[in-house]
């Protein structure tokens with residue numbers, strides 16, 4: 247057991263490597279919540295890198311978090327490849343219409359230069375400024391799109407799922423083109439100072455595609471991408487499994503990732519099955535409890551997560567998804583308090 251207090255970086259990486267930290271790390275997907283706490287609108291955070299960095303540093307100090315999140319923009323690579331993106335005044339950006347209506351449109355896609363194209367230079371500037379602000383002791387966590395998600399958005403969900411049967415070769419060609427763009431941006435994130443790459447793939451869960459389709463069209467591209475980014479210097483990869491993933495966690499755990507940020511699972515059960523391969527992060531309910539619950543509910547649920555997740559390490563305390571924008575700060579404080587009080591190793595309860 248370490249005698250001195252670890253830095254946030256040491257604490258989080260210890261958990262990723264299967265070593266014991268001094269206490270359970272506390273990490274929240276906090277982009278929306280931080281923007282609101284700082285009194286900003288989304289659109290402002292996409293114009294003013296210093297304001298966004300200040301919002302993340304503010305959360306770090308106020309709640310004792312063990313990492314900061316970049317401002318990520320889910321469709322940024324899709325836009326850099328040619329798709330049209332919308333940034334609403336106070337909501338997350340999106341690509342409203344499929345860019346590749348017909349398979350022949352594949353040649354409309356452009357190769358991506360992360361230093362020049364679309365919003366990517368701005369996102370990279372935020373990561374550089376975040377790293378400068380928090381230094382080497384705190385991990386900067388930056389979001390990268392898996393090739394499957396980008397391909398799916400460029401083509402449109404329904405079209406892409408139909409391509410699996412009607413024109414699988416086209417689907418794979420589109421995945422390769424998306425792969426090149428996603429990896430180029432991922433490497434630029436690492437070069438800009440991202441320590442941990444985080445990702446999510448909500449269009450590839452059990453509600454969207456079969457396990458068989460996942461194994462063929464998503465898994466190999468993700469596995470290759472996370473492996474390539476780690477070779478490029480990413481210290482860890484964190485995969486947020488948004489929605490239901492129960493029949494494919496074994497595939498997910500084999501994608502060169504270090505942490506599964508889970509949603510709607512029993513932590514103890516998950517750990518019993520997968521703790522040799524990955525660490526787990528979660529899963530206080532973000533909407534039911536953090537947003538709508540009382541402080542007492544937050545304390546009770548955080549404690550239950552610690553009870554299931556904390557024994558023998560390999561656990562990061564967190565919510566089950568992004569912390570909603572309008573979450574009462576007192577609830578986040580209540581969660582932080584429980585992690586600090588009961589999360590120290592050796593566990594005292």
Ligand SMILES: [Zn+2]
Pocket residue numbers: 486487488489509566567568
């Ligand atoms: Zn989620």
